[in-house]
Amino acid sequence: MDFPSSLVQKAVDEIAQLPGIGRRSALRLVLHLLRQPKDFSERLSSAIATLRQQIRYCNTCHNISDADECSICANPLRNQNVLCVVEDVRDVMAIEATGQFKGRYHVLGGKIAPMEGIGPQQLTIDALVERVENEDVREIIFALGSTMEGDTTNYYIFKKLSKFPLTFSVISRGIGVGDELEYADELTLGRSISQRIPFEVSMKS
Amino acid sequence: MDFPSSLVQKAVDEIAQLPGIGRRSALRLVLHLLRQPKDFSERLSSAIATLRQQIRYCNTCHNISDADECSICANPLRNQNVLCVVEDVRDVMAIEATGQFKGRYHVLGGKIAPMEGIGPQQLTIDALVERVENEDVREIIFALGSTMEGDTTNYYIFKKLSKFPLTFSVISRGIGVGDELEYADELTLGRSISQRIPFEVSMKS
Numbered sequence: 001m002d003f004p005s006s007l008v009q010k011a012v013d014e015i016a017q018l019p020g021i022g023r024r025s026a027l028r029l030v031l032h033l034l035r036q037p038k039d040f041s042e043r044l045s046s047a048i049a050t051l052r053q054q055i056r057y058c059n060t061c062h063n064i065s066d067a068d069e070c071s072i073c074a075n076p077l078r079n080q081n082v083l084c085v086v087e088d089v090r091d092v093m094a095i096e097a098t099g100q101f102k103g104r105y106h107v108l109g110g111k112i113a114p115m116e117g118i119g120p121q122q123l124t125i126d127a128l129v130e131r132v133e134n135e136d137v138r139e140i141i142f143a144l145g146s147t148m149e150g151d152t153t154n155y156y157i158f159k160k161l162s163k164f165p166l167t168f169s170v171i172s173r174g175i176g177v178g179d180e181l182e183y184a185d186e187l188t189l190g191r192s193i194s195q196r197i198p199f200e201v202s203m204k205s
Numbered sequence: 206m207d208f209p210s211s212l213v214q215k216a217v218d219e220i221a222q223l224p225g226i227g228r229r230s231a232l233r234l235v236l237h238l239l240r241q242p243k244d245f246s247e248r249l250s251s252a253i254a255t256l257r258q259q260i261r262y263c264n265t266c267h268n269i270s271d272a273d274e275c276s277i278c279a280n281p282l283r284n285q286n287v288l289c290v291v292e293d294v295r296d297v298m299a300i301e302a303t304g305q306f307k308g309r310y311h312v313l314g315g316k317i318a319p320m321e322g323i324g325p326q327q328l329t330i331d332a333l334v335e336r337v338e339n340e341d342v343r344e345i346i347f348a349l350g351s352t353m354e355g356d357t358t359n360y361y362i363f364k365k366l367s368k369f370p371l372t373f374s375v376i377s378r379g380i381g382v383g384d385e386l387e388y389a390d391e392l393t394l395g396r397s398i399s400q401r402i403p404f405e406v407s408m409k410s
Contacts, residue, residue, distance in 0.1 A: 014252040041257035047219040052246035
């Protein structure tokens, strides 16, 4: 693409580096910005700059936070004995939205993915081990995505923590609530049979 | 969505105002920015701010430009007698990429769309009339998208310019090059029959 202006070229180059946005979409966004009042671009630009400059992470669970301790870790009503291990803040938000979890979190910041150059050192696994050593943790719930990287990460952490007197669990996999069996993939359906639960338990929630 | 940080909240709010980006995608982009080095966000943020602050438009054709006159209008080799009327810079870029047009452009900045509050006054139609009065224009090519708004705009401009000794033409509509007839919609196929061209003409390009 030959741009008639170096400013447009530069903006498209930067925006097109974002995941899921190609050069065509980037140009569409640039033209949209040019049609909006000046302060729209200013607010957008400053929100992006401030975000990266001033972002903070909870010292305990490593979730994104406005303070040194996030509102969940700071809440004395949350169960201190259960830690739910998740990949990032989106998972915390998703689980919080269910209202089903009253424990605390540990945010890894990713999954072990050697192909992408992400090893255990890039994640907050050492900090998790420290928490188990210093806090009164009794159960670890693994709530990573159901992928090979997720399973690998679960197993790595399990090995690291196996010397502690902990209960380990994984969020259940299976047919989604409201889903028809015929649309489920074979692996999911297979798991939902092999890992079936007692009928009385299923009636509870 | 309940965000754990007001910075994230603010960035998501701003990014989600862009067309085609929902709150979920905005959060995905925010998390991506947080994983990148600081200078990535800085470059993105400054490109957006500079774009809107310093953007300039060609005084003649109203295309986006780095100077008071764009490179096309400044080029003495471009035919001064033919003006191609387009909606925005994307259309200029698309037509330039074909290498088939050696005239000059007039960028309207949109189409007449009363439903979206865009009337002739928001577009550069008066400037187009002035150009026809002052320059040696002999042909106007309408190259707007083939929609009701496009046709309305063409007709409005045609009426405004009908007192001048001009030839008017519209880019041809029809089956795309390389397309099968069975996949074309009825309107397009109908037009390509009613507006058929002499066989010898079709052999030229």
